[in-house]
Each structure stands twice: as structure tokens, then as C-alpha cells.
Amino acid sequence: MAKNINGFNLIGKPMAMTDARAKVTGLGKYADDLSVPGMLIGKILHSPYAHARIRCIDTSQAEALAGVKVTATGEDARNPYGILPIGHDERAFALGKALYIGDNIAAVAATSSEIAEQALDLIRVDYEQLPAWFDPEESMKASSNWINDERPQNVEKEYHHVFGDPDKGFAEADFLAEERYYAGEVNQAAMEPHATLAVWEPDNRLTVHSSTQVPFYLHRTIAAVCEMPMSQIRVIKPLIGGGFGGKSEIIPLEVAACVLAKKSRKPVKITYTREEVFLAHRGRPITIVYLKVGMARSGKITAVQARVIQDGGAYCGYGPVTVLYSGALLGAIYDIANVQYDGFRVLTNKPACGAMRGHGTVNVRFAFESILDQLSHQAGLDPLELRRRNLLKAPCITANSLRVTSYGLPECIERVFERSGWAAKRGKLPYGKGVGVACSHYVSGAANPIIRSNMPHTTVHIKVDRDAAVTVYTGASEIGQGSDTMQVQIVAEVLGVSTGRIRLVAADTELTPIDLGSYSSRVTFMAGNACLNAARDMREQIVAAVARKFGCAAEDFETRDGRISHKEDQSRNLSFDEAVAVALEFHGALTARGTYAPPETARGGKFKGAGVGPSPAYSYSAQVAEVTVDTETGQVRVDKIVAAHDCGKALNPLTVEGQIEGSVYMGFGQALQEDMVWKDGRLMNPSLLEYRIPATKENPEIESIIVESIDPEGPFGAKEAGEGSLAATIPAIANAIFDAVGVRINSIPITPDKILDALREKQKSAAGNKANASKKPVVAGVSR
Amino acid sequence: MHLQVNGEDREIAVAPNRLLLDALREDLGLTGSKRGCDDSSCGCCAVLVDGTPILSCVALAASYERREIITVEGLGSLGELDPVQEGYAEMGGAQCGYCTPGFMIATKALLDRNPNPTMDEIREALSGNLCRCTGYMQIYESVKYAIEKLRAKSAAQVPATR
Secondary structure: OOOOOOOOOOOOOOOHHHHHHHHOOOOOOEEHHHOOOEEEEEEEEEEOOOOOEEEEOOOHHHOOOOOOOEEEHHHHHHOOOOOOOOOEOOOOOOOEEEEEOOOOEEEEOOOOOOHHHHHHHHOEEEEEEEEOOHHHHHHHHOOOOOOOOOOOOHHEEEEEEEEOOHHHHHHOEEEEEEEEEEEEOOOOOOOOOEEEEEEEEEOEEEEEEHHHHHHEEEEHHHHHHHHOOHHHHEEEEEEOOOOOOOOOOOOOHHHHHHHHHHHHOOEEEEOOOOHHHHHHOEEEEEEEEEEEEEEEEOOOOOEEEEEEEEEEOOOOOHHHHHHHOOOOOOOOOOOOOEEEEEEEEOOOOOOOOOOOOOOOHHHHHHHHHHHHHHHHHOOOOHHHHHHOOOOOOOOOOOOOOOOOOOOOHHHHHHHHHHHHOHHHHOOOOOOEEEEEEEEEEOOOOOOOOOOOOOOEEEEEEEEEEEOOOOOEEEOOOOOOOOOHHHHHHHHHHHOOOHHEEEEEEEOOOOOOOEEOOOOOOOHHHHHHHHHHHHHHHHHHHHHHHHHHHOOHHHHHHEOOEEEEOOOOOOOOOOOOOOHHHHHHHOOOOOEEEEEEEEHHHHHOOOOOOOOOOOOOOEEEEEEEEEEOOOOOOOEEEEEEEEEEEEEOOOOHHHHHHHHHHHHHHHHHHHOOOOOOOOOOOOOOOOOOOOOOOOOOOOOOOEEEEEEEEOOOHHHHHOOOOOOOOOOHHHHHHHHHHHHHHHHEEEEEEOOHHHHHHHHHHHHHHHHHOOOOOOOOOOEEOOOO | OOOEEEEEEEEEEOOOOHHHHHEEEEEEEEOOOOOOOOOOOOOOOOEEEOOOEEEEHEEEHHHHHOOEEHHHOOOOOOOOOOOOHHHHHOOOOOOOOOOOHHHHHHHHHHHOOOOOOOOOOOOHHHHOOOOOOOOOHHHHHHHHHHHHHHHHHHHOOOOOOO
């Protein structure tokens, strides 16, 4: 192993993922690949109505069908649950009312999936239809027939925050922009549809294999719903075929499988169809943003005012957190003293939204970065320069009490400025071609846990025994992002051994200590730090024994290349195997542990809702998109996106680049083509054929640039890489479209019809003004 | 009926409406081929039939008697990965890995008929497969890795003339 220039053996080097061979041979097992003898197949009956009282359910005919072993309805599991302690409004199956088309009414488990399907048709449900709410702004006006009786006017939650003095800030502004933005609803569309196998064990325990990003929250929820002690339940996370937040709360099939398994005392597997994935949803909500920003002649932003309405669907889910993130991350990327935020999470009779990649920040970032572009044109200032003039000076505390420890945004901006050829292209490309810039940021894990406590967010155990293998027990959930590989790298680096010596046991509630899960981009920072602490503990124990053997001080030794060697006297050294034997003789057993909890100073302010937004560190991104707009068809082609991302320190550049590119890709999809189309509460495109995620032919070329700000508290300086880049992509494309053809589209996805409408509008007003035919921007907005 | 899968003759009893994907996954235990959609839009279930990639989720098992089927499990072995598998493992082509079997099948079919594809040909050959993780850039790197590997391999096999 060659030592690389930064002094690390493994950190900072591109490394294939540790589970890559399992994946490329087809031998790795995802939840739906698992089966056990006697396994039943479960199917769920969904509501055909958007809002309906359930008068009665008759399952007797279904139960009489040969092969059907058990049925279940709301009466079988009455305890409510939900990911947030303030939002326990879901149940295994609807009790009393169905709240959306697709709501869970009943389930069956049978010896085959065909029989289970047939049985669903035999369940008789007597519904009484109720008036339903589909538009969030209409829903907020409801005076009766509320979706949840405890949520008057169908408002799940509202927050009102004022930082600094917005009135004064607006009075000081030389330029003012005020717009309405609209973002359509999008779904994670992970390639793996959800699946859960719940196995009732001979000793009356329950083992659950599930496609989850949060095995430990699932563990708690099953205990509550099934009325079993947590000690009798084991949750195991197999390989996960992508999450993006769609598996980061408890999904109806998970509780349904457990209820059926407990009732039948048999193993039950449920796998969603793709349509069911869309109906379980938890994607990014329709968001309406009324945004006003004031700017001084200098380019300094003087005040921000935002009113944000999110269409949350029928259940709470992560809703209050989403709407809080939208406020907390709105202005905190820049140095802005005066901010007013009014956020509303509204209930409608549609599937519940959730925590999709870039949770809460993406749609407000689209609005904010678009309006900055507009202001820069009003002021005759280069939009990239405008951003330079509003940077934070880290370390600092933002107006809304977020602690910023490292801030690579300035470098991100300069890198994309150079790599995109910005100076030569902005405003200078021929009509139909343009470039746009935008920035974004994201948390490296939430500083406050969902369920408030002072316990660690992650704990890692390491065991070394006579085989000199290093076994790492971690709760962190690999979902394809490289969680396992990152932890193997860190432990191997600290112990100075090859990665082949490390065995990782992960995300199994019976074997591994707790990690809160793979959400809010927390794994590298939090599980990484816990791993680092555990590995240092193990290293200390081994080195102490070796030093004692040679009669030297522990500080005199280094661990490198599979040896523990005296720094000056190279003859005093032991191989790792020999050192382990010496250490076992001295200590008896070699076990180490590490934990991580964010420091008190990172946990944010004291106002209501201050708990969401604080993170031990923030990632930053700047992007330039280059587009070609066909003015005949309205079609937009994104030729290239240059994306620079400050991840603190790239522990594994291969996976960091993969995360940046994946984020940009997902932003591209939302910008131009992904949209859940609703008609009276019915999803009109619940398939990958009609809900179009980008394929190879549409996807732009992406150039990813890693910026390393070296965070003082991150493991080896690392911060998040998996989410922060997504939000910048959408406004970068929207701003590039303006540069190309002079129209602003304030509604995503930016489909050809919106472009054509805006171009026609522009032509009309240009004709009216007898303006010259040059590329002078005439603003024509489209905002649904 | 008899299915020839990965060079082996397998005998199974299937209903006439049994999908090839279900026969592979449930009757033969070859769970490497995945189901990602219900309407032939994602490519996760792709397998080679006589060298051509098909979507096994919209194919009836009974129609494939005596056809040579290769699934991801038959691309290479743990002892010797196929260069395509190596590429996807080494270059980040597999993140969550769920779409990877389908992508590798499409890549294998492409490189078997065209060992030196252009970027456009690669994009075209992979356009029937969806990946939600990578943004495709590292998939292209994976394919290029396989191309290089195959080139080196065939160069080594050609005895030096002159």
C-alpha cells in the first residue's frame, strides 16, 4: 500500500464498493429475493375513493377461498403510528375513513400471489363517499369535512419565523422582485419496489427483512403496531435498491406484512407493484412559493420574504420537518440578515408526501435562485457575481442560528466559473443557447434526532479475535450510497490494515448497535465519526499492548501497511496478526466502541421549529447548466452541467462523484420531465412508462468537481455528498433557459408547452412595445 | 418444459401464463434478474436469449424452450468475472445495484456485436434501461473499462505475427 500525498493510505483514494461483487454477480439479496419455506404472499386492498367513510368490511368470502390463510383489517391493529412523534395519524389499515385513492383498507395472505389477488376481489367494503380536497390552497379554506378532525382547515402545521428586520431590509432595497413559483410533485422512483418479508419464528418472535433506510425506526413502529416488546422483534436490512427518502419512514406494506405474519403465525412477504410504490409515495410535495427579495445597488440582498404552501397529502409523515427545512435552508446559504418565513403544510386527499432527496430545500431553492437571476438582470449585474457578493464568512452563525463551520461555496463558484467557460458564454451565445448558474446547500445530518433524546445518534462496536479479522458492527444502512465502504475505509485507515481484513455487520437490530438511519445525509458525518472513534479505541488497545511488549511508549508507534512499528526504530515492529495475539494476552478480549452525537453548539436556536435545519456541518454546491432551446417545439436539451460540490473531504472520490452526478441527474429529471399528474385525487401516471425518469438519451453530460473545505468536525474533514447538489440543478437549468431565449418559467417541470406559451407571450409584448428583435430579455413568466 | 439457462438444462413445470422472469426467479432460484416495473419500461429484468437482450417480465416462459438463455448469474463466475461485471464493479456503475444486472446484459449484448462502440452507440444500446442512482456517467465509465479489458484480452489471445 503506497502512502498517498495527503498522508493517508486509503482515505481520499477511489475505491470500488465493498458489496460490488455481490451486486454484479446477481448473488446479493434484496428483500424480494428472499424466501423461506411455507412463505405466504400478502396483498393489500386499496381504497378506490379519495375520501370515504368505511361503513363495514366483509372478508368472509375472501377467507373462504382455498389457499387464503389470513385476512386483516383496521380492527386487527388499532395503534396509530407515524415517523414524527407529533404525527401519529397512520394505521396498518384505515379505521373509519379512507383518506386517498390507494389508502390501505385490508390485506390477505395466501399460498400464492394469484390466490391473494383473487381474494382481494372477494373483500366487500361498504363506503360512503365524502367531499374531498385536492388543491392545497383550496384545502386551506375548508370549513367542514376536514381530512383529519384534529387538523382544522386541513392545515397539518404552520410556522412563522422572522429573523432580523425584514421591513427595514425591504426599505433599504434598490431592487425588488416578487414572484409566485410552482413545483409539481415528484416521486423517488427507486428502481427497487418496496418489499417486506415478516417471519414469525418458532419462539414467537418476529424477524422482519425489509427494504428500509431506517431499520431502527421500523423496529419501534412494529413493536407499537403489533403490541410486542422490541426485544421480541428483529429487523434486518438486506441490500436496498435505492431509497432517496422513499424508504425513510415506515411504509404501509411493512406494518401490513407484520400484522399478517403475527395473525397467521406464518412467514408473509409483500412486494409492491410499481403502481403501489407511487401510491405509498412519500415523494416531494407540490410546493407553491410566494417569494419577495430586496437587493441593494451593491448586489447585497437586504431582505427576503417567503410564503410557502406544501401539499402534503392525507397523512402527516415528515410534513412539519419538510416545511421547516424549507424555511431554515431558504436564506442560510448566503449572508442574509433579514428573513421572514411563513410555511404551511396542508392536508389533501392524496398519498402522503415525505422526505425526498434534498428534503425541503429543493423547491424553495428553485424559487430563490431563480429570483436572484431575475434581480441580477434588473440590476445589470452578472448573476454569478451577485452570488459572490452575498457569501457568508465562515465560521459563523446564520440569522436563523445555524452554525457554519466550513464553507466551500466560494471555491465551488470559482470552479464552475472556470470550467463552464462562464465569462465567454453568459449572454453571448446565439439565440436558443444559454447558460445559467445556481447554488445549493444541505445538512450533513440533522443535529436533533426525530425522537428527542441525549443518546448518541450512532454507535459502532469493533471486535478483534484470534483470526485477527476486524469485525465492525454498525447500525448504518447501506442503500447504495456507499455507507458500508466508507466505514470499512475509515476503520482500515486507522488500524493501518487492508480493507480485506475488515468484515462489516450492518443494520440488523439484533446484532448491531443503533444508528438512526440513512436520511438527512447523516451517515458519513455521524456513522463515520462513530467508526473513527471506535477504530481509534481499538488502535489504542492494540498499540498499548505492543508498546508494553517492547518497553516503549504508545505514542512511539504507528499503524501502517498491516504492521505496528516503532517510528524511529523500525526493528521494533509486529505484524497485525502478531500484535493481535499480544493484545489478546494483555487485555483478554479486544472490543472497542465509538459513538457520535452532535455538539450542543450545533443544535440550533430556541424558537419554535428551531430544531429542524441545524446540522454539525453543511455541504455546498454551485452549478452551471448549458442548454439549447428549440423555439419551434419548446424542447429543451441540457448540453452539459458543471457541478462543484463541497463535501469537506472526499473519503472515496469514486462514490462522491457518483453521488454528485446522481443528484444532478435527479434534479434534471424534476426540472424538465418528472411530474405526478393528478385528476380528482387519482394519479394518472403511476408507472415508469408515463412518469418519465430520465434515460441515457435525455440525460445531460455531467462534469462533477469535488471541493474540499475540510470540516473541523467531520471524519477526516468529510461532510455530506449525497443530496446537496440536487437543488442547484433545477434553477441552473431555468436560468440557462432565460439566458437562451429570454423567458422565465416559474413552474417545474419546464415542459415544452410552458416554453412555447412564454415565447408567444414574449412575442406579443415585444410586438406591442415595438422592441428591437435582438436578444433583449423581455420577461414573460409562466406560473401555474 | 426444459429451459436452457446459463449453459444448464433445467426442467420445470410451469403454467402457460408463467412469465419468464417469474420462472427464473421463483422456479429456478435465479434472483439476479430483477423486477422494477410492471410494464417493460425499466430493463431490470433483461436477459440474453440467443445473444439478444429481451425483457423477461413480458415474455412467457413457455415460449423459450430450447433457446439459450443467459442471466446475470451466467455472465461470469466468482472465480472469473466477465469484463463487463468488472467494469460495473470497479467504476461505480453499480450504486444500489438493482438495475445493474439489466445494464450488464445490455452492455454484454452491445460489446458482443460491436467491440468498439461510439458514445452515441453506447447511449443507444443502454436507452432501454433505467438507473436512478448514477446519472449514467459512471455507467459509461464502466462500459469503457469493459471495452479496454476486452481489447487487452483479445490482443493477448492473438498470437504475435511477424
